[in-house]
Amino acid sequence: REAFIWHRLDHVNIVPFLGIADYAKICPGGSPRLCLVSPWISDGNIMDYLKTNPAVSPFPLLVDILDGIAYLHSHPSGPIIHGDLKANNILLDFGVTRNRPTARLIDFGLSQTMEVDLSHGLSATSTMSNGNARWLAFE
DSSP states (O other), X not given: OHHHHHTTOOOXXXXXXXXXXXXXXXXTTSOOOEEEEOOOOTTOBXXXXXXXXXXXXXXXXXXXXXXXXXXXXXXXXXXXXXXXOSGGGEEEETTSOSSSOEEEEOOOTTOEEEEEETTTTEEEESSOOOXXXXXXXXX
């Protein structure tokens, strides 16, 4: 499900999905399991960055996060709820702009697509969520 949702996303504030790899073929002797592949984002997560750079304004990063969420919620194939939005799932990428890091969302394992029936004003999620109650989306 994660790959199905993630592969449809194309936004500057979402880490790109590159594909799926078989771990056993990459690492001979390794256990056979599928791995989701994305570009390596080496600049860390938002919490670590803000802790080590207390003078940096968090507001531009917050705008990045909100832009990514707005994109998900207005996706052409139907609204997508991230479902596990937390500091560890917000990576920073200094390679997008020169003057500051760009916040990018990752980890769509708990994501859900919404099915909206405009004629009745009803919506339903694709699955039930099993995430951490402290971080579950209110949507």
